[in-house]
Amino acid sequence: MNKFIRAAQTSQSLSLAAMEEASRFGLREAGIEHLFLALVLNEQSAGRALRELGIGIDNARLAVIEQHNEQLAALGIEASFPAAGQIVFHQTDGYGWSPRARDLIAKAGGKNKAGDAAAVLRELVAEPSGLISDILGRLGTTSGTLLEVLDEVESPNGNPTTALATEKGRATMSIETFVPASLDEVWNFLADPEQIPQWDSSIGAVNQIAGHSPIPGALWEGTAPTSYPDGKPAQIKPRFRRRRIELVTAQPPGRISWSFGYPDVARNNPVMMDFFLISATGGTQIHITKTWSRSPGWRNLLARPLRPIQKFLLWISLFQTGSAISRSFR
Template structure:
């Protein structure tokens, strides 16, 4: 993944996750504390560093609440704040960053920096208010320890060679704050697919047992979480899902076809699970197989023009998928 792509992925994922955390508290402005919570859930070096030092999402949320209460107490204010609610970001609108959070992103993208998640965390630690340093102290971790761990991870990453990928295949990672057994319980049960697969609203014709070769029908989601209707082509309103492969708590793969749209490409979705500090690391791979019914001349003409758009669509698909799985456990 290029520096630009890594930065774009980090910015998108951190923004969505931070604003989800803000919505959970009834806020419409995401601040540096919400950005910190998003970094705890990051699948890259920033999240790996924080979680390897024992910082979990629950502990970080508690520390943020305690730090806010402490600041109010210093001002002689005792306020009964409502308990956290569920995440409603995708059902509401009007969200924005606070100025300090915007400044962190700007600093992480200035000069030779690209705004990757580890660079965002470095800038967050030295943010002028000192809020994050106090937060880390509550969590029993020093800023130097976090920076040292980031340095170690950067050195390790520098020795890794990028994997080659087919132009219609994309791979991404995501962190889920739940054990592999819990995540497996979600992914391995066909009836639970609407809980985590963003485009699936209903499943039917379920198999008696989930095993390779088992098939079922998935109906497309026809409305957004906020109730607004989604435009779905008539021939794409349902798909046939085949379970291709599975290894308990380790790997699962599906194949999606659209029988009423014979020219549509086939999609393969593969998810690998690995235990990680504080939860589970996912490796998400999506591959589109060209339909044998598609007209080759038309494909040749459009292939070059469509390739960048396809790459972006696949990247966005993986970002949404990883976020959707993680939200189930938040």
């Protein structure tokens, strides 16, 4: 994978997770402690190394809070870290990185640096303030031990989580994501049609079509949302307001597949979403694949110069799906 693409994708994924964590405390600026929490949730080798040491999102959050409270006490401030609420990042705006966190991410993508999550983690544990070292101590480990485990699990290819493939008339794109929940919990969530709006933002509600049971071949009708998470009204063209949703595959607890189409669109080409679930340390690894029809003939030729942009936009779409699934369990 191109270093620039890998660094951009890593920055995007860490930014979203970190700012989601900051939003739980009503903060608009994500610091290095939120970057640490984002790495705990990361699907790459950096996240695997942290989870191999027994560091999950719950105990990592607690260690961050305890460290902040201790710092306040050392300054003679009788206060505590504010109570955490729900993630509201997707409902609000105005977020950004602290200068220290932003500089650290940039350094991880600098000369002779890979720019992936492992590079960010290496820079983070070497950060001179000692904050992350202290947090690791609360979690029962050290920076040295973490780097040793990272060396063992790190992939020589960096971040092989994105793939785009084409075949006659069809194209597919895949990514991997990590969810801090058990295999059965994630399976039940993805197999429940009523939960689809939680991970597909283009659908606001799902209604089962009469006479169908929740087995492969069953059909549901989805309707577009009337407003976005931030409360702004959604402007949806009439022909895109209805979705035909079909359960294609249900193989518990390892695979679930859904098909999505627009019944009011003349040239309707359904999109297939496949989820392959694997139990992993600290949660579940999900391989998400999106399959759709390619434009035939001259339309396909005209689209070729735009494919790098399309590939990035498709990655964003799949990444948002994976992030929404993870957010549902946090």
